[in-house]
Amino acid sequence: MSEPVSRIARSLESATPFVAPEALERQGFQIHLRLGANESAFGASPAAIEAMSRAATVTHWYNDPESWELREAVGAREQVPPETVVVGPGIDGLLSLICRVVLDPGSSVVTTKGSYPTFTYAARGVGAVVHEVPYSAEKVDLGGLAEAARNYGARLVYVANPDNPSGSWQCAEELAKLRAELPSDTLLVLDEAYREYAPGPGTRTPLASTIRLRTFSKAHGMAGARIGYALAEPWFSVQADKIRMHFEVNSIAQAGALASVEDPEWVKSVASRTAEGVKVVHGLCESLGLGSLDTHTNFVLVDLGSPARANRMLREMLELGVFLRKPGLPPLDRYVRVTVGLPDQMSEFGDILRRWIESGARE
Amino acid sequence: MSEPVSRIARSLESATPFVAPEALERQGFQIHLRLGANESAFGASPAAIEAMSRAATVTHWYNDPESWELREAVGAREQVPPETVVVGPGIDGLLSLICRVVLDPGSSVVTTKGSYPTFTYAARGVGAVVHEVPYSAEKVDLGGLAEAARNYGARLVYVANPDNPSGSWQCAEELAKLRAELPSDTLLVLDEAYREYAPGPGTRTPLASTIRLRTFSKAHGMAGARIGYALAEPWFSVQADKIRMHFEVNSIAQAGALASVEDPEWVKSVASRTAEGVKVVHGLCESLGLGSLDTHTNFVLVDLGSPARANRMLREMLELGVFLRKPGLPPLDRYVRVTVGLPDQMSEFGDILRRWIESGARE
Numbered sequence: 001m002s003e004p005v006s007r008i009a010r011s012l013e014s015a016t017p018f019v020a021p022e023a024l025e026r027q028g029f030q031i032h033l034r035l036g037a038n039e040s041a042f043g044a045s046p047a048a049i050e051a052m053s054r055a056a057t058v059t060h061w062y063n064d065p066e067s068w069e070l071r072e073a074v075g076a077r078e079q080v081p082p083e084t085v086v087v088g089p090g091i092d093g094l095l096s097l098i099c100r101v102v103l104d105p106g107s108s109v110v111t112t113k114g115s116y117p118t119f120t121y122a123a124r125g126v127g128a129v130v131h132e133v134p135y136s137a138e139k140v141d142l143g144g145l146a147e148a149a150r151n152y153g154a155r156l157v158y159v160a161n162p163d164n165p166s167g168s169w170q171c172a173e174e175l176a177k178l179r180a181e182l183p184s185d186t187l188l189v190l191d192e193a194y195r196e197y198a199p200g201p202g203t204r205t206p207l208a209s210t211i212r213l214r215t216f217s218k219a220h221g222m223a224g225a226r227i228g229y230a231l232a233e234p235w236f237s238v239q240a241d242k243i244r245m246h247f248e249v250n251s252i253a254q255a256g257a258l259a260s261v262e263d264p265e266w267v268k269s270v271a272s273r274t275a276e277g278v279k280v281v282h283g284l285c286e287s288l289g290l291g292s293l294d295t296h297t298n299f300v301l302v303d304l305g306s307p308a309r310a311n312r313m314l315r316e317m318l319e320l321g322v323f324l325r326k327p328g329l330p331p332l333d334r335y336v337r338v339t340v341g342l343p344d345q346m347s348e349f350g351d352i353l354r355r356w357i358e359s360g361a362r363e
Numbered sequence: 364m365s366e367p368v369s370r371i372a373r374s375l376e377s378a379t380p381f382v383a384p385e386a387l388e389r390q391g392f393q394i395h396l397r398l399g400a401n402e403s404a405f406g407a408s409p410a411a412i413e414a415m416s417r418a419a420t421v422t423h424w425y426n427d428p429e430s431w432e433l434r435e436a437v438g439a440r441e442q443v444p445p446e447t448v449v450v451g452p453g454i455d456g457l458l459s460l461i462c463r464v465v466l467d468p469g470s471s472v473v474t475t476k477g478s479y480p481t482f483t484y485a486a487r488g489v490g491a492v493v494h495e496v497p498y499s500a501e502k503v504d505l506g507g508l509a510e511a512a513r514n515y516g517a518r519l520v521y522v523a524n525p526d527n528p529s530g531s532w533q534c535a536e537e538l539a540k541l542r543a544e545l546p547s548d549t550l551l552v553l554d555e556a557y558r559e560y561a562p563g564p565g566t567r568t569p570l571a572s573t574i575r576l577r578t579f580s581k582a583h584g585m586a587g588a589r590i591g592y593a594l595a596e597p598w599f600s601v602q603a604d605k606i607r608m609h610f611e612v613n614s615i616a617q618a619g620a621l622a623s624v625e626d627p628e629w630v631k632s633v634a635s636r637t638a639e640g641v642k643v644v645h646g647l648c649e650s651l652g653l654g655s656l657d658t659h660t661n662f663v664l665v666d667l668g669s670p671a672r673a674n675r676m677l678r679e680m681l682e683l684g685v686f687l688r689k690p691g692l693p694p695l696d697r698y699v700r701v702t703v704g705l706p707d708q709m710s711e712f713g714d715i716l717r718r719w720i721e722s723g724a725r726e
Contacts, residue, residue: 003598004465004518004550006489006570011603022427034424043423052422056415056615060406060584061397064385069550089452090609100488102367118608125463125606126369155367186695187367209367221423224614235366241374243488245481250613251587 006104008127017117021323029318033341033349034325036192037223038164038299041341042273044221045266048256052225055255063251070254073261074214074229086230086237087257089248090213091193094230095122098156098211101239102187103128108152110162112140114329116191119158128156135331138293139168147180155184160191162198165327165337167295169198179207187211193218193228194297196271211236216253219267219274220260225253274298277340284350288357293335300309300325301335310336313356320352371490380480382625384686392681396704396712399686400586401527401557401662404704405636407584407619408629414622415588418615426614433617436624437577437592449593450602450620452611454556454578457593458485461574464602465519465550466491473511474521475503477528478691479554482521491519498694501656502531511546520545523554523562523572528690528700530658532561542570550574556581556591574599575634579616581661582630582637583623588616637661642705644647647713656698664690664698673699676719683715 021031034041043049067087075082088094095118103109105127111119114130120130130153133144140163149157159178162169170178179188188210198217215228227249230236260266281300285292291303304310313336314326326336341347381497384394393723397404423606430450438445451457458481466472468490474482476495483493494515496507503526506640512520522541525532533541542551559582578591593599623629644663648655654666667673676699677689689699 002548002600003604004548005598006463006465006467006470008467009464009602009605014601014605017602017609018428020428023429037425039425040423043420049420049422052419052615053416055587056419056619057406057412059415059619060403061411062383062400062580062586063589065381065383066386068385068389080413085486089608089613092610096608100369101372102369104369104371107369122608185365185367193608217425223425224418224422225424226613233366235368239366239368239372241379242372242377245452245453245459245485246380248452250452250589250616252415252615253613256419256422269694275558306382306397326442358461 008233009125012124017121024318024323026160030321031323032321033345034323035165035339035341035345035349036325036337038218038297038339039116039223040221040270040274040298041217041345042221042270044256045260045263047263047266048220048222048260051259052252052256055252059251060249062247063249065246067249067254069256070261071229073258074113077261078231080231083234083237084231085230086240087249088228088230088244089250090123090226091191091213091228093226093248094213094228095119095189096125097240097244098189098230099123099126099128100243101236102156105196107156108154109156109158110145110148110152110154111158112145114165114327114332115140115158116160116164119191135166138166140166140170142170142178146178149182149186154186156187156189158189158191160193162194162296164194164297165299165301166332167297167299167301171200176207178211184209189213190250196267197274197298198296208233216237216257218261219270220257220321222253222260225256225258226250226262227253244290270323275338277343277346280350281338281340283361284353288354290357299337299339301332302338305334307333310334316356317352320356322352323351368719371488374490375487380484385683387686393684394686395684396708396715397686398512398702398703398704398708398712399700401702402586403583403584403633403661404708405584405633408623408626410629411583411585411619411623411627415615415619418514418618424614425610426612426617428609430612430617433621433624434592436621440624441594443594446597446600447595449595449603450612451591451593451607452613453580454554454576454587454591455481455485456589457576457591457613458482459488460592460603460607461519461552462486462489462491464599465640466489470519471515472519472521473508473515473517473525475508475652477690478503478521478526479523479561482554486519498529501529501694503529503533505533505537505541509541512545512549519550519552521552521554523556525557525659527557527660528662528695530656530660530662530664533562539570542573546554547572552576559630560637560661561659571596579620579623581634583620584633584666585616585619585623588611588619589617590620601716625694637703638705640709643706643709643713644703645671647716651717653720662700662702664700666698668697673697679719680715683719685712685715
């Protein structure tokens with residue numbers, strides 16, 4: 001008897017985009033410093049936590065499938081109509097939705113080789129063909145993406161800005177230039193998960209054929225709540241409503257996100273404390289003779305000199321109870337990615353890294 | 364410039380499976396009795412609420428993408444290996460996932476005409492062709508489904524058991540007979556959202572090529588939390604892991620669901636209080652000269668005699684602040700569906716319905 005499996009699922013290989021720290025703990029590692037998933041150790045806004053606790057008492061009611069209050073609040077803040085705000089279960093969920101709304105099996109998409117893998121995962125999950133453009137000088141290569149999009153007739157181009165894992169960032173003018181260089185019916189998806197850590201607000205006015213993605217997982221400190229939104233032209237919302245699961249966003253997350261949008265001081269404070277932590281990590285690297293890249297995010301890429309040494313550091317840190325991740329592909333695979341946490345955590349990490357470097361004169 | 368929209372999205376008409384009470388309130392209706400969405404007014408287990416409130420303080424960490432603790436707890440309770448438990452964002456999310464994992468554009472599926480519309484929505488959302496079998500004597504017609512599945516070469520057959528909106532239920536032997544009558548490579552999806560209200564546990568041993576769906580939205584009182592699970596053969600989990608968004612289940616929902624699984628007395632008490640409420644509604648109908656159907660769920664179909672009168676009742680109840688829903692298609696469209704709530708709510712609803720019936724001698 002053959003199993004009833006779709007052509008697309010049958011064509012895909014089994015793969016796990018991210019091994020979670022919980023899975024590592026189930027393998028026997030005891031993690032006491034969780035610096036690997038770019039989570040915000042500063043936590044959610046106290047107002048958001050209170051709103052979520054309150055919402056937890058009434059989860060027996062369904063959520064509002066239109067997320068209307070949140071869309072109004074986001075629209076007011078971003079100065080766009082609520083109809084252009086599409087709320088979804090995190091950027092991951094929105095990437096999956098976008099791929100389903102926009103792509104056919106065989107459609108070409110373009111992304112940066114080694115950038116956020118969940119986009120690639122979502123695109124392959126609808127049978128799209130993924131073309132990857134390498135980083136150029138450890139930055140996203142906007143010119144290269146535009147060229148590839150034209151060459152492959154791409155229906156969609158994905159740019160994380162600020163980028164994960166490179167930490168690089170491009171200003172509004174550079175993105176407008178990219179948009180202008182793309183065919184007008186190629187959708188530009190800007191994943192702005194880390195925007196709160198980046199300089200300047202970016203462009204507010206939506207660009208044509210562009211979707212900007214925002215999340216409550218990073219500076220808002222609500223990674224586990226699974227909620228984010230897309231800013232898009234109205235056609236996207238109309239099409240998305242034909243495909244999306246209308247009740248997919250948790251009501252507790254809706255309440256927390258609304259409270260967090262209404263507490264912008266919290267996010268500002270997180271961004272500023274994160275920037276302090278970034279300086280600490282850069283200073284630590286300098287004092288240890290390690291290079292590190294500039295960043296516009298809540299993480300720092302630390303240069304271990306070679307992929308082999310970076311892999312060894314990752315493994316040995318895990319044995320010491322420190323959960324980190326690293327880019328898997330050149331040119332970034334000689335770096336280890338360190339998420340900036342609380343001052344105490346950075347100080348503890350500094351001690352551990354210093355001891356590791358000193359004992360590792362065996363290099 | 365043409366919008367970049369997939370063939371499937373382009374082919375679908377805009378439709379909203381359910382208008383939410385929040386949307387009705389935004390239209391100006393003030394709802395004080397929410398009896399339309401089969402939510403559990405008894406709420407979630409106090410242990411689950413406490414677990415969710417606690418989890419709300421640490422949403423800055425990502426959820427466990429494997430939902431491992433919950434799968435272990437469910438597996439222990441259902442006496443199946445955790446590998447056969449697939450956790451997802453509610454049955455809606457699992458239906459969408461199943462359709463993506465199993466169906467190709469053009470695949471045939473079979474369901475009951477007028478049964479849970481979100482399955483049909485999910486199937487059309489992957490380009491499947493939906494064949495509908497009418498209810499027979501206000502029950503799901505298992506023989507008719509088997510015959511249609513053979514005639515159309517269906518890859519998937521959907522059965523809600525207990526069924527929504529008919530409230531009917533079929534025993535394990537009848538389902539085993541259906542399974543035996545289906546082609547061996549036709550997947551049987553049993554949506555058991557209301558199982559806690561039904562007599563007997565159903566079969567525990569998984570049937571071949573069968574997926575059973577369970578939710579925390581109904582008797583567990585966590586509709587807004589969006590969490591449920593599938594019990595399936597191991598191949599489904601392997602294929603689902605290629606397609607599903609691994610971080611899609613909210614961490615607060617995971618914590619609440621785990622606590623609720625570990626508090627089976629709560630669900631039993633909800634089921635028994637719901638059964639009392641069902642009796643009250645049946646008694647109310649009898650005293651008002653209205654028919655009502657037997658039910659194995661937390662709702663009662665009340666017979667208004669004609670679709671026109673049922674529609675009028677729905678509209679006028681909404682004006683009176685009572686949110687109800689009703690089946691839209693024959694043979695059930697002369698019924699209004701009343702969700703069983705707390706004793707006070709049932710008593711208030713009884714008063715309102717009595718006045719409506721008495722004033723409506725104009726019928």
